[in-house]
Amino acid sequence: MRHPQAPDRYLMARSVAPALVTPDDIIEYDLDSNPCDAGGRGSFLERFIHGEIYRARPDIMSVVHSHSPSVIPFGLVGVPMQAMFHNAAFLAAGVPVFDIRGKFGATDLLVGNATKGVALAEAMGDRDVVLMRAHGAVACGPTLPSAVFRAVYTEVNARIQHWTLALGGGGPMAVLDAEEGRLADAINRTAGMRAWELWRSRVNW
Amino acid sequence: MRHPQAPDRYLMARSVAPALVTPDDIIEYDLDSNPCDAGGRGSFLERFIHGEIYRARPDIMSVVHSHSPSVIPFGLVGVPMQAMFHNAAFLAAGVPVFDIRGKFGATDLLVGNATKGVALAEAMGDRDVVLMRAHGAVACGPTLPSAVFRAVYTEVNARIQHWTLALGGGGPMAVLDAEEGRLADAINRTAGMRAWELWRSRVNW
Amino acid sequence: MRHPQAPDRYLMARSVAPALVTPDDIIEYDLDSNPCDAGGRGSFLERFIHGEIYRARPDIMSVVHSHSPSVIPFGLVGVPMQAMFHNAAFLAAGVPVFDIRGKFGATDLLVGNATKGVALAEAMGDRDVVLMRAHGAVACGPTLPSAVFRAVYTEVNARIQHWTLALGGGGPMAVLDAEEGRLADAINRTAGMRAWELWRSRVNW
Amino acid sequence: MRHPQAPDRYLMARSVAPALVTPDDIIEYDLDSNPCDAGGRGSFLERFIHGEIYRARPDIMSVVHSHSPSVIPFGLVGVPMQAMFHNAAFLAAGVPVFDIRGKFGATDLLVGNATKGVALAEAMGDRDVVLMRAHGAVACGPTLPSAVFRAVYTEVNARIQHWTLALGGGGPMAVLDAEEGRLADAINRTAGMRAWELWRSRVNW
Numbered sequence: 001m002r003h004p005q006a007p008d009r010y011l012m013a014r015s016v017a018p019a020l021v022t023p024d025d026i027i028e029y030d031l032d033s034n035p036c037d038a039g040g041r042g043s044f045l046e047r048f049i050h051g052e053i054y055r056a057r058p059d060i061m062s063v064v065h066s067h068s069p070s071v072i073p074f075g076l077v078g079v080p081m082q083a084m085f086h087n088a089a090f091l092a093a094g095v096p097v098f099d100i101r102g103k104f105g106a107t108d109l110l111v112g113n114a115t116k117g118v119a120l121a122e123a124m125g126d127r128d129v130v131l132m133r134a135h136g137a138v139a140c141g142p143t144l145p146s147a148v149f150r151a152v153y154t155e156v157n158a159r160i161q162h163w164t165l166a167l168g169g170g171g172p173m174a175v176l177d178a179e180e181g182r183l184a185d186a187i188n189r190t191a192g193m194r195a196w197e198l199w200r201s202r203v204n205w
Numbered sequence: 206m207r208h209p210q211a212p213d214r215y216l217m218a219r220s221v222a223p224a225l226v227t228p229d230d231i232i233e234y235d236l237d238s239n240p241c242d243a244g245g246r247g248s249f250l251e252r253f254i255h256g257e258i259y260r261a262r263p264d265i266m267s268v269v270h271s272h273s274p275s276v277i278p279f280g281l282v283g284v285p286m287q288a289m290f291h292n293a294a295f296l297a298a299g300v301p302v303f304d305i306r307g308k309f310g311a312t313d314l315l316v317g318n319a320t321k322g323v324a325l326a327e328a329m330g331d332r333d334v335v336l337m338r339a340h341g342a343v344a345c346g347p348t349l350p351s352a353v354f355r356a357v358y359t360e361v362n363a364r365i366q367h368w369t370l371a372l373g374g375g376g377p378m379a380v381l382d383a384e385e386g387r388l389a390d391a392i393n394r395t396a397g398m399r400a401w402e403l404w405r406s407r408v409n410w
Numbered sequence: 411m412r413h414p415q416a417p418d419r420y421l422m423a424r425s426v427a428p429a430l431v432t433p434d435d436i437i438e439y440d441l442d443s444n445p446c447d448a449g450g451r452g453s454f455l456e457r458f459i460h461g462e463i464y465r466a467r468p469d470i471m472s473v474v475h476s477h478s479p480s481v482i483p484f485g486l487v488g489v490p491m492q493a494m495f496h497n498a499a500f501l502a503a504g505v506p507v508f509d510i511r512g513k514f515g516a517t518d519l520l521v522g523n524a525t526k527g528v529a530l531a532e533a534m535g536d537r538d539v540v541l542m543r544a545h546g547a548v549a550c551g552p553t554l555p556s557a558v559f560r561a562v563y564t565e566v567n568a569r570i571q572h573w574t575l576a577l578g579g580g581g582p583m584a585v586l587d588a589e590e591g592r593l594a595d596a597i598n599r600t601a602g603m604r605a606w607e608l609w610r611s612r613v614n615w
Numbered sequence: 616m617r618h619p620q621a622p623d624r625y626l627m628a629r630s631v632a633p634a635l636v637t638p639d640d641i642i643e644y645d646l647d648s649n650p651c652d653a654g655g656r657g658s659f660l661e662r663f664i665h666g667e668i669y670r671a672r673p674d675i676m677s678v679v680h681s682h683s684p685s686v687i688p689f690g691l692v693g694v695p696m697q698a699m700f701h702n703a704a705f706l707a708a709g710v711p712v713f714d715i716r717g718k719f720g721a722t723d724l725l726v727g728n729a730t731k732g733v734a735l736a737e738a739m740g741d742r743d744v745v746l747m748r749a750h751g752a753v754a755c756g757p758t759l760p761s762a763v764f765r766a767v768y769t770e771v772n773a774r775i776q777h778w779t780l781a782l783g784g785g786g787p788m789a790v791l792d793a794e795e796g797r798l799a800d801a802i803n804r805t806a807g808m809r810a811w812e813l814w815r816s817r818v819n820w
Contacts, residue, residue, distance in 0.1 A: 015806070017813035045806055069775045072700050076790065077783030085277050085339050086314035099789065108798040109701035109791070133789050134700050160274045162778055163367055168282030169375075170784075174304065174338050175281065176314070183313040191220070191250055198222035290482050290544050291519035365479045368572055373487030374580075379509065379543050380486065381519070388518040396425065396455055403427035495687050495749050496724035570684045573777055578692030579785075584714065584748050585691065586724070593723040601630070601660055608632035 001062040001144045002054050003028065010054050014041040031055045032114065045112045049138055052117030053124065060128075060140045062147035067136035070158040075099075075131040081157065083176040084164060088157035089188055090128050090150050092181020098123035099133040109135050129154055145196040146189055152199075206267040206349045207259050208233065215259050219246035236260045237319065250317045254343060257322030258329065265333075265345045267352035272341035275363040280304075280336040286362065288381040289369060293362035294393055295333050295346075295355050297386020303328035304338040314340050334359055350401040351394055357404075411472040411554045412464050413438065420464050424451035441465045442524065455522045459548060462527030463534065470538075470550045472557035477546035480568040485509075485541040491567065493586040494574060498567035499598055500538050500551075500560050502591020508533035509543040519545050539564055555606040556599055562609075616677040616759045617669050618643065625669050629656040646670045647729065660727045664753060667732030668739065675743075675755040677762035682751035685773040690714075690746040696772065698791040699779060703772035704803055705743050705765050707796020713738035714748040724750050744769055760811040761804055767814075 003009035010029050013021045027043065028036040033051035035043055050063045074081045075097050083092040098120050100107055111120050111132075120138070124130035128140045128150060139154050141147035164173055176184065208214035215234050218226045232248065233241040238256035240248055255268045279286045280302050288297035303325050305312055316325050316337075325343070329335035333345045333355060344359050346352035369378055381389065413419035420439050423431045437453065438446040443461035445453055460473045484491045485507050493502035508530050510517055521530050521542075530548070534540035538550045538560060549564050551557035574583055586594065618624035625644050628636040642658065643651040648666035650658055665678045689696045690712050698707035713735050715722055726735050726747075735753070739745035743755045743765060754769050756762035779788055791799065 015809055017809050019813055020816065045802070067700060067702060069771055070778065072775050073779035073782045076699060076779050076788045077786060079782050083339075084281060085272065085341070087272060089314075106792065106794040106798065108802045109704075109795060110799075110802060134698075134791055134795070136700070156274055160277050162782065163275065164278035164281050166371060166781060167278045167284050167367065171282060173281045176339055177311065179311040180306075180314060180339070183311065184315075187250070187313045187315060194220055194222050198224055201225065288544075289486060290477065290546070292477060294519075361479050365482050368480065369483035369486050371576060372483045372489050372572065376487060378486045381544055382516065384516040385511075385519060385544070388516065389520075392455070392518045392520060399425055399427050403429050406430065493749075494691060495682065495751070497682060499724075566684055570687050573685065574688035574691050576781060577688045577694050577777065581692060583691045586749055587721065589721040590724060590749070593721065594725075597660070597723045597725060604630055604632050608634055611635065 001147075002060070007058070009036065010050055012044065012047055012050055014038075015044045033117070046110055048114050048117030049111045049120060052114060052121045053138070053140060056118075056121040057124075057126075057140070059142060060147075062141055062144040064139045064147050064151035065136060066139075066151055066155075068155040068158065070155055070162065071131065071137045072134070073162070074158060075133045075135070075137070079165075081129075081131070081154075081161060082173070083181050084157050084160040084173075086176070086180075086184040087149075087153045087188065088160075089176055089181045089184030091154065091157060092176045092178055092185070093127055095129050095131060096123050096125065096127060097131045097133055100135075101133070142189070145193050148199065149188065149193065149195065152195075206352075207265070212259075212263070214241065215255055217249065217252055217255055219243075220249045238322070251315055253319050253322030254316045254325060257319060257326045258343070258345060261323075261326040262329075262331075262345070264347060265352075266347055267345065267349040269344045269352050269356035270341060271344075271356055271360075273360040273363065275360055275367065276336065276342050277339070278367070279363060280338045280340070280342070284370075286334075286336070286359075286366060287378070288386050289362050289365040289378075291381070291389040292354075292358045292393065293365075294381055294386045294389030296359065296362060297381045297383055297390070298332055300334050300336060301328050301330065301332060302336045302338055305340075306338070347394070350398050353404065354393070354398065354400065357400075411557075412470070417464075417468070419446065420460055422454065422457055422460055424448075425454045443527070456520055458524050458527030459521045459530060462524060462531045463548070463550060466528075466531040467534075467536075467550070469552060470557075471552055472550065472554040474549045474557050474561035475546060476549075476561055476565075478565040478568065480565055480572065481541065481547050482544070483572070484568060485543045485545070485547070489575075491539075491541070491564075491571060492583070493591050494567050494570040494583075496586070496594040497559075497563045497598065498570075499586055499591045499594030501564065501567060502586045502588055502595070503537055505539050505541060506533050506535065506537060507541045507543055510545075511543070552599070555603050558609065559598070559603065559605065562605075616762075617675070622669075622673070624651065625665055627659065627662055627665055629653075630659045648732070661725055663729050663732030664726045664735060667729060667736045668753070668755060671733075671736040672739075672741075672755070674757060675762075676757055677755065677759040679754045679762050679766035680751060681754075681766055681770075683770040683773065685770055685777065686746065686752045687749070688777070689773060690748045690750070690752070694780075696744075696746070696769075697776060697788070698796050699772050699775040699788075701791070701795075701799040702764075702768045702803065703775075704791055704796045704799030706769065706772060707791045707793055707800070708742055710744050710746060711738050711740065711742060712746045712748055715750075716748070757804070760808050763814060764803070764808065764810065767810070 011026050013025045031051050033047045049065050053063050081095040103119050131137045139151040216231050218230045236256050238252045254270050258268050286300040308324050336342045344356040421436050423435045441461050443457045459475050463473050491505040513529050541547045549561040626641050628640045646666050648662045664680050668678050696710040718734050746752045754766040
C-alpha cells in the first residue's frame with residue numbers, strides 16, 4: 001500500500017510467498033522503487049508495477065498483483081472481461097490488456113524495471129484493473145481493503161464469465177452496463193468491505 | 206429465520222461476514238425490516254429481501270441470500286435452471302429470474318428498500334428459489350435447515366447443469382420432471398436433513 | 411461392508427452424514443435389509459441398494475453409494491463413461507445407467523425398497539459401478555478399500571472425461587481398452603491401495 | 616531426488632501416499648532401481664521412471680511423477696500443451712506424450728521395469744516434462760525445488776489452457792513463444808523458488 005503518511009513512499013513485503021509474510025518483512029520504497037531500509041532483505045523484481053502505478057495515479061492507495069488461473073485466459077485471446085455481477089462492478093468501465101511484447105519484444109514477461117512499470121501504468125490508464133498477457137493481473141483501489149476486494153472479485157468474475165459464455169453459447173449476456181457499474185461500485189466501497197474482517201481473520205502470524 | 210414465536214418478526218445477523226456471526230450479532234426485525242433492538246449494530250442493506258418474502262409468503266420460515274458463482278450465469282442468459290438430481294427436486298417447479306432493471310432501471314443492483322423487496326417477492330411468486338440477474342439468488346424453505354439445504358443444492362445443481370449441458374451438446378437431458386420433483390422434494394424435507402448436523406458442526410464460535 | 415464372518419449380513423452406518431459416523435453408529439443388517447440390532451437408531455432409506463447387491467453378487471464385499479456432482483451428468487445424457495486413466499481401469503468394462511423410471515414410473519428417485527434394489531442390482535449386472543439417473547452412482551469392490559478406491563476414482567475419472575471431451579472436440583480419445591483395463595485393474599487392487607492409509611488418517615472420531 | 620553426494624544413486628520414498636512420508640520412509644536406489652537398503656520397506660513399482668531419467672539425463676537432479684486430473688486430457692487427444700503464462704515457461708520447449716502401447720502393446724499402463732523406463736526417458740528426450748497417455752505426467756528439474764515447481768505449474772497451466780481454449784473458441788492464443796519461454800524459465804529458477812518455502816511449511820511430520 002501507499003505509505004499513509006508519505007504519499008511518495010509505498011510499503012511492500014520483501015520477496016516472500018504472501019502466505020508467509022510477517023510485519024518484519026515489510027519494506028518501505030520510494031516511487032523509483034528503491035528500498036529505503038532493506039536491511040539485507042530481498043525485494044520483489046516486479047515492485048515497479050507498484051511504484052509506477054502509485055506515481056501515475058495519486059488516487060490509488062493500494063495495488064495487488066496476482067496470477068489467478070481463471071483470469072489469465074482473458075489476457076490470451078481477444079475476449080474482454082465484463083462485469084458479471086454487482087461485486088465486480090469495478091470491471092464495468094472496461095478491462096485493458098497489457099502485452100509486454102508491444103514495446104519490449106521477447107522478454108521474461110516480468111515488469112522488472114521502471115520503464116516496463118510506466119508502460120503497464122499507461123496501459124491501465126484511468127481504470128482500476130489491468131490484465132497482463134501470459135502473466136496475470138493488477139487490481140487497484142483507493143484503500144487497501146478495496147484493492148484486495150477487487151483482486152478477489154476479478155478472480156470470481158472470471159470464473160462466472162467462463163461459465164456464462166459456455167452456457168449462453170456466445171449469445172447476449174445481461175451483464176452490468178456502465179451506469180449500473182458506477183452505482184454498484186460506489187456502494188461496494190462501503191458495504192462491500194464486510195468481507196475484509198473475514199479475510200483479515202484468516203491471516204496467521 | 207422468521208421469529209419462531211412471532212410470525213411478524215424475523216431474526217437476521219447484523220451486517221457482518223456470515224462466517225464471523227456469533228449469537229450477539231442477531232437482530233430482530235419487523236416485517237417492514239425496521240430493527241427492533243439494533244443497539245448500535247449495523248443492518249444489512251438488503252434485509253428487505255427477507256422482510257418482504259416473509260410478508261408475502263406465510264409458509265416460508267427461512268430465507269437465504271447468496272452470490273454463488275456457479276448460479277449467477279443462469280441469471281445472465283436465457284437458459285433456465287432445471288432439477289438435475291433428487292437433492293435439487295425443489296427446482297423442478299421452475300426457477301424464475303428477477304431483473305431489477307425491469308421496474309427500477311439502472312440501479313446499484315441491491316434490493317435496498319421495501320419496494321424492491323416486494324418486486325423480488327412477486328418475481329419469486331409461489332416458488333422457493335429465485336435468481337437475481339447479475340447478483341445472486343434467494344432460496345427459501347419451511348424450516349431453517351430446509352432453506353439452507355436448498356441454498357446449498359441450488360449451487361450444486363448449477364455445477365451439475367453446466368457440465369451436463371456441455372456433455373450433452375445441448376441435446377435432451379433426463380432431468381426430474383414435475384411429478385418426480387414433488388415426490389423427491391417431500392422426502393428431502395425429512396431424510397435430506399441429515400446434512401444439517403454436519404453443517405452445524407462446522408460452525409465455529 | 412459385508413459382515414466379515416457372516417456373508418448373509420452387512421454392516422452400515424445409521425442414517426447420519428458420513429463425516430459424522432462413529433463406531434456406535436454401525437448397524438448390522440440381514441440381506442432383506444432388516445436391522446438386526448437397531449436399538450432405536452434410524453436406518454438409511456436406501457439401504458436396499460446395499461442389501462440387494464450383496465445378495466446378487468457374492469464376490470462383492472463392499473458397496474459405496476454417492477452423489478458426486480461430476481458423475482451425475484453421465485446419467486442424464488447418452489454419453490457413456492470411459493476409463494480415462496489407469497486408476498479408473500475398473501470402468502473399462504463399461505458403466506451402465508439405471509433409470510428408475512423404466513420399471514417404476516415417477517418416483518422420489520430413491521431406491522427405497524427391495525424391489526427397487528433388485529432392479530438396480532440387475533442393471534449393474536456383473537460390472538462394479540452403476541450410475542443412477544438424476545441421482546448418483548454406486549461403486550463396489552471385493553474389499554472395503556477397493557470399493558472406496560473405485561468410488562473416489564469414478565469421481566476423478568468423470569472430471570477428466572469432461573475436460574477431455576471439451577479438449578478433443580468430440581474426436582477420438584486414447585482411453586484404456588478392455589485388455590488394458592483388466593491388466594491395470596488387477597494391479598490397482600494391490601498397489602493402488604496405498605491411498606487407503608491416507609484416507610483412513612483423515613477420518614476423525 | 617538424485618543423491619547429492621553420489622550421482623549414480625537416487626533417493627525416493629517407500630511405496631506410501633506422499634502426504635504420509637516421513638524421513639524413515641526414504642530409500643536409496645542405484646540407477647538400476649535396486650534398493651541399497653530397503654530393510655523390509657516396499658518400493659514403488661514405478662521407480663524405474665526415476666532411475667532411467669537420472670541415467671539418461673545427468674542434468675536432472677529431481678523427478679516428480681503425478682496423476683493430475685487436469686493434465687491427463689492432454690495425453691488422450693492430439694492437443695499439445697502450450698505455455699500459457701510465465702510460471703509455465705518450461706513448457707514452451709514443447710511437451711511430448713509417451714504412449715506405452717507403442718512399444719509394449721496392452722499393459723497395465725505402469726512403467727514397471729527398466730525397459731519401460733528407458734522408453735519413457737527416450738520419449739522425454741531433452742525436455743523437462745513428458746505426459747504419459749492415460750496415466751499422468753513426469754516433471755524434472757536441476758534441483759528438487761525446481762522439479763516440484765514444474766510439477767505444480769504443469770497442473771496450473773493445464774487448467775489455464777482448458778479455459779483459454781474454451782474462451783477463444785479454438786482461435787489464436789497469445790502463449791509464450793520459444794524465446795519468451797527461455798527467458799522466463801531462467802528467471803523462474805531463482806525468483807520463482809519463493810513458493811518453495813511455503814510448500815515446505817505445509818509438510819507435516
